[in-house]
Amino acid sequence: MRRLASLITALLITLGSPLLQADQSGPEPRRIQGIGYIEPANEIRRVAFKHPGILGEYKVELGQQVKAGDILALQKNAEEQLAVTVAEAQLAVAKADLEKVMAGINPYEIEAKKNAQKVSALDAEYARRKLERIDRLQNSKFASEDERDLAETSAKLKQADSLRLLSETRYLTNYVRDVDKQAALAQVAVAEARLKAAQQSFAETFLVAPIDGTVLENILRVGESTFSTSSPEPVLLLGDLSKLRVRAEVDENYALLLRAGQKAILFGRGLGDKEIPARVSLVKQIMGKKTVFAKTATERKDIDVIQVFIDPESPLHAPVGLEVNVKIELN
Known part of the structure; x- marks a missing residue:
């Protein structure tokens, strides 16, 4: 099950597309056609805990909408909670000593x-x-x-x-001497710093939503470690589904022909008979290696590609990761 979740995660995060191919009707292609994948406009967030620990509980369910700041999950934190209690007691003692000194x-x-x-x-x-x-x-x-x-x-x-x-x-x-006052005040400051550090460690056992969005996938099970080989392990996937777009990869041969504002059309089996008008919102200014393949016999796998983002002109309601066909007009 965990391997399946990892594969789903990889698919949702890459969100690339196979190479777009151009319709050739003359010396210069007028339209590029290919495949893309739907993703949130602000991308998917792989939310993880800051420090190692054991996943104790999920506070949200799959498909649940959350607001930024909502608690998504928490680690087992009995030790951190006890550290806060001890630090609070130490601060109370330090303040009592200060009052005693100041009373004279x-x-x-x-x-x-x-x-x-x-x-x-x-x-x-x-x-x-x-x-x-x-x-x-x-x-x-x-x-x-x-x-x-x-x-x-x-x-x-x-x-x-x-x-x-x-x-x-x-x-x-x-x-009451000045040196006694300063020593008592210093003890209070140290106790306050210890309490603040303990409270921070306790707060970091709560996984908080960084954005408004929808819970797309729970990756870990309760009781599993939130770190793997000294690296944070994503606990869940979160995305804002209020605005979706398509991410696509374009052959390096057509990179200079692309620009923001070009008209595009989204269509395909997943969209039924719909043809959705769209526009290119961004052409990334860095080339990269091909990550998603069309799996055809004539497809080249060794070429560089450039990613483009395409925004539909009307709200798009579809699952994240859905494969769609894309046509980009070059004139």
Whole structure:
């Protein structure tokens, strides 16, 4: 079944045509006739996952129309989902540490320490003035040496206690250092980056439609690897069927006779009795090797060809890959 899907994929993606042959009615051909294949105007998208994994589930069915951004399929992603959960928890811890650092000391504790420092400063000032009075009394012989020593010691103790409380107040006020803030902020930034990376890895386990279109083929089965020999394996084919065109290959002998705007006609067994007016919309500016063959006895397989795109003048409703006959007018 998978080999059959691969063959279908190859057929739909090449979308080339056998060599067009010219009607020869004079020295110069006036019409080129041959075979082409119908394809979406914006070509078929072979949609694949970005990273290796196991296909877990299809979210769409064959023939379903989707919009760009719709989820088409997903890989088994329990590990990626767990990584997101862990990263979210790490970010929450980092933010809590930052809040703790930024909060610093309880402001009421700082206020109490400032008040205590003010009281101590007043007490030290009072002790200093008392020492000055004792000095004056001692000079007048009204105070003993012991009284002066006691007053001096008390003043020094009060001053030292005032300086201690002042230092403690400054410590509490400047408890949160800039280096601590920067370290906590850096931890939050690292945790946010890890979460973003985990979320990106998780998001890449979802296969998203790149364009509006129709699901043309499911290539892989659920449970199969989405990578083969280190290369992405296409999961499904997606094409916009709102506008179809024909891709054809033209013999190198007629490459210089082709140009955009030339009239063309689409017809053939697949279209019944219809003859659909069309025009050449693009002549590719690069030659290539022949990819699709008419399987006739006289067909040459070693010539170079140029691809042309032909747009019908009215909406075309037909299966992608349908073989049609093409006539291109050269005048």
